[in-house]
Amino acid sequence: MSELLVVQDLTVTFPTTRGPVDVVRGVSFAVGRDETVGIVGESGSGKSMTSLAIMGLLPKGATTRGSIRLNGTELLGRPDRELRRLRGDQMSMIFQDPLSSLNPYYTVGLQIEEMYRAHRGGTRKAAREVAIRALGHVGLPEPERRVDYYPHQFSGGQRQRVMIAMALVCEPALLIADEPTTALDVTVQAQILRLLAGLQRESGTGLVFITHDLAVISSIATRVLVMRRGEQVEYGTAEQIFAEPEHEYTRMLLESIPRIDDSLDDPPHGSLIGSPDDEVIL
Amino acid sequence: MTLLRAESLTKRFVSRGPLGARAEFTAVDQVSFEVQLGETLAVVGESGSGKSTTARMIAKLMDPTAGTLEFDGEDVTHAKGAALARFRANVQVVFQDPFSSLNPRHTVERILMAPLVYQGIAPKGSRREHAKELMERVGLNPDHSLRYPAQFSGGQAQRIGIARALAVNPKLVICDEAVSALDVSVQAQVIELLRRLQRESGFSYVFIAHDLAVVRQIAHRVAVMSKGRIVEIGPARQVFDDPQDEYTRTLLAAIPRIDPEWDRRRRERS
Known part of the structure; x- marks a missing residue:
């Protein structure tokens, strides 16, 4: 499979009053033609910032390091005028809230x-x-x-x-979908997922699918990138990530998902999870 | 023991068009159900199904157009004054967004003491202690009682909302999409907390949600709503494993699932 998009060691930094903060740190992944790659993570994981970096749509002040190549052409550091020509033509993006x-x-x-x-x-x-x-x-x-x-x-x-x-x-050669079904009812979500998968098969567009929902990712992606607090936790085929997760955090995420097949009498979820004080406040 | 009985609850909204044309919309159409003391009844449905309007009516935040509501054997459909205050001392609501339902200018302590003051529960000198106990019950550090809501994460803020609901020692807690906005790992923690609190105190939940997988973790009985009506109601196991209604089946089939084979392999490894 020839790679359409190659992201290498991507770091996105924001200036803050308390000094620069890396919201994405050293993320690497690739998307093949005709392939769907999922990026999953909880809030603050940096998944949306990664996609905005690819599109060249990061907010003002953000700086990037590393490399993002689309069809072999480096995107980082290109003038906005050129990126504007690429956006919508070579690469497109859809968001959670179409309205x-x-x-x-x-x-x-x-x-x-x-x-x-x-x-x-x-x-x-x-x-x-x-x-x-x-x-x-x-x-x-x-x-x-x-x-x-x-x-x-x-x-x-x-x-x-x-x-x-x-x-x-x-x-476009590449479509980035950032939580495209999150605001939709579950029956409508199923229709949109089917539509995206069908269109992708037909046109051979590379698809980056960003979501917090692991079950959605498992149904659509061939490769999966798990992110947490700006870092890449794990990257592999969907089967590896879901059947043989290497990282403790991935296992914890998978354990946390409420399963429709589990009932009230089953052992409680979250037994691996720490106390509420472990949550980060951003 | 039947705690809450809704009988043919109906809510119609009337709007006027630009030329004064009357348009009527029935958001909830003759909905009937009972909630037993100590059980969790989940009301599920998609947007526009009428589940939130139902929640607002049984929380007495909105009057029904028709039908009756009984709480603890008393008709509260048109309760006002002292009767309504009595109802509020027993029925509390936890909303979806904790940050918009907690006063940003009040400390957690003040937020948790307010219901004690209104309902004249704990005596004056002991309220501060009571607020700290509530924080401990929901897994928050009582040393943080002088912090403001913005200083907490989403999951922690929702715990404050839950603690506030528990302050009056209610018989019924209505959760309106109470865990929908939380990240999945935090969501699992809050669901576990809600279950533990019910085990400890024996109150009932009416749990309004659109996410059936979440509902499965907490509900004893489930009511499925569509277009303002309850299309199916029954024990959770029955509704999930042997749904009778066509719409329930569609809803269940639409839920994205992780390949069970992958799940099985993962569980074997760990």
């Missing part, structure tokens, strides 16, 4: 057209056809009509479909 990623004043069609024409040019009419096709492709019924809808006219799951349509309209 805050869509402009409420424009129809979704217009927003997809804008995105498409920014990278591919062409007439508005042609772009509209592309938008309609993209909306149909993500399973929205009657895309010819929905293309003229505003974001608020869609349900949460439909909005996430719109975001996916927009992210994939230029057929």
